[in-house]
Amino acid sequence: QRGEKPNVALWVRKDNSIYMREIPYPTCAPDACVVHIKATGICGSEIHFWKTGRIGDCKVDHDLVLGHESAGIILEVGSNVTNFKAGDRVSVEPGVACFECKQCISGRYNLCPKVAFSGTPPTHGTMSRYVAHPARFLHKIPETMTYAEGALVEPLSVAAGAVARASPKLGQPVLVCGAGPIGLAAALCARAAGAHPVCITDLDEHRLAQAKSFGFEHTVKVDLKWTREEFGQVIRDKMGEGCHPEIAFECTGAQSSIAGSIYALIDGGTLLQVGCGKPEIELPIMAMSFREVSIVTSFRYKQTWPVVIRLLNDKVFGDATQLITHSFKLEESLEAFQTCVTASERSIKVQILDD
Ligand code: NAD
Ligand code: ZN
Structure with a gap:
């Protein structure tokens, strides 16, 4: 096990509650990397899963780890992964498409019917300290970019x-x-x-x-x-x-x-x-x-990560970190979620950070 700290995670239950619970350090599949998540934004959809237990037909039937707006540092790389190494800083693209179906092959992988999307039932999300994620859906961020910015790539996408x-x-x-x-x-x-x-x-x-x-x-x-x-x-x-x-x-x-x-x-x-x-x-x-x-x-995104990372890093959006109005430590995740509800009009993006 490479993680030095307990792997705490933020869970949602179908009875409209959220809680924190430790999970095992993830195993690294051959095509995946284990990432120490350093920043995660909270999205309106997560508040929805918490407060209503569903989004459309997508229901919280089993306890689920939330989170899909994340960036972090690679701790471990799978045996098939050649383009990443431990220590690389990455932004996580949460929609893992199959890359075998007609939509994926044609390039519209956002419409893949088999997509596994982090933090959307039944796929666990990225609001934990350590996460395993397919390398194909990790994107390097430059040294000049903060993890908080890396986590903004998702909403910007x-x-x-x-x-x-x-x-x-x-x-x-x-x-x-x-x-x-x-x-x-x-x-x-x-x-x-x-x-x-x-x-x-x-x-x-x-x-x-x-x-x-x-x-x-x-x-x-x-x-x-x-x-x-x-x-x-x-x-x-x-x-x-x-x-x-x-x-x-x-x-x-x-x-x-x-x-x-x-x-x-x-x-x-x-x-x-x-x-x-x-x-x-x-x-x-x-x-x-x-x-x-x-x-x-327009549904989610395809091929946006490299472009958004470049534009964000080159300050083409000006100072996009102004979108981040509140930051909390991972251990304070419950408070972070409460802030989204109690200070909804004064908050834009609330993020959860880890050292
Ligand atoms: P948000 O709730 O934080 O922001 C919505 C804003 O709209 C709020 O500031 C609210 O005050 C304002 N608003 C509500 N009713 C209005 C009205 N009648 N006129 C003017 N303003 C009004 O949500 P967000 O995170 O910014 O997301 C915006 C929407 O995008 C949500 O509906 C979300 O589900 C959707 N979304 C779509 C995709 C996609 O792939 N298509 C992805 C992510 C989010
Ligand atoms: Zn597909």
Whole structure:
């Protein structure tokens, strides 16, 4: 056993509770590496598994270790692994696809039906001190990058995946709905791709203040009493004549935000749906048809890690660590989760760190 400290892990139970319990030091399969996890971000989906026991059809039937936004240092490499050595610092790509099926072979491995995704039932996650993970889904991070930044690659990858689906161009006006971690990441990625101006909405002042601190000047505090037409007009007025949004990255999943975005978009624009809300949503389909407004969806990511690591390290997003508002030690994981709930409006990304 190479780990020097106990391998404590953060578990969720189906009765809506979370707890910490020690697990064995992992065995290293031939194609895997054992990683000492140094930083892990908490995602909204984890709060969901905790508080409701499910996300859609995906249920917590058995106690599960959470976590899928991680970075750390390699302790051990499997016998088949040639491209890593102990001491390499890595960011963990959590969706382990089969690389044998039609989707995987065609490159859309985010749609692999056999994907094992860390921290999503039935696959245990990365919120423990030591984790074994297939080497193919580990990505080296430079010496100049912190583990905390390495753990931000996952949420930034969701955004990079969405941006890849919409390909915003130089000077293209963009709307981002929702200033949570995913919305802010989408705004950063769209701006890096050349989109301008970028307008961001939220219901919450604190989150919009975060957007402003990233240099996004056009922010809109949404009033849920607005009709979808009024929503559209407010956004168009905010962005100005000639700058009506051509792409809307919808990162809330809220019915009113989705319908409103369709009215904000210029004729021929694209709604890029990232947010997950109710399983069924009403769309103003005729308003879309008569104006050729398209809807495109985006699920997780593929081939984003190397690009995001490079952009993050070269500060193309500015200081992305501003997304991290709270950090806790691994032993304080329960407190970290509580903070996501009690300080939800003031927190963006809460991370768990280990020495
Ligand atoms: P979050 O809950 O932290 O942020 C959502 C933000 O939207 C909040 O700040 C909230 O105040 C705001 N909001 C809610 N209703 C709104 C409305 N009507 N108008 C304007 N703002 C509103 O969530 P997050 O972690 O940023 O994730 C955003 C969404 O992306 C979630 O629905 C999540 O499930 C989804 N997601 C999708 C993928 C994917 O692969 N497609 C991956 C990760 C997350
Ligand atoms: Zn596959």
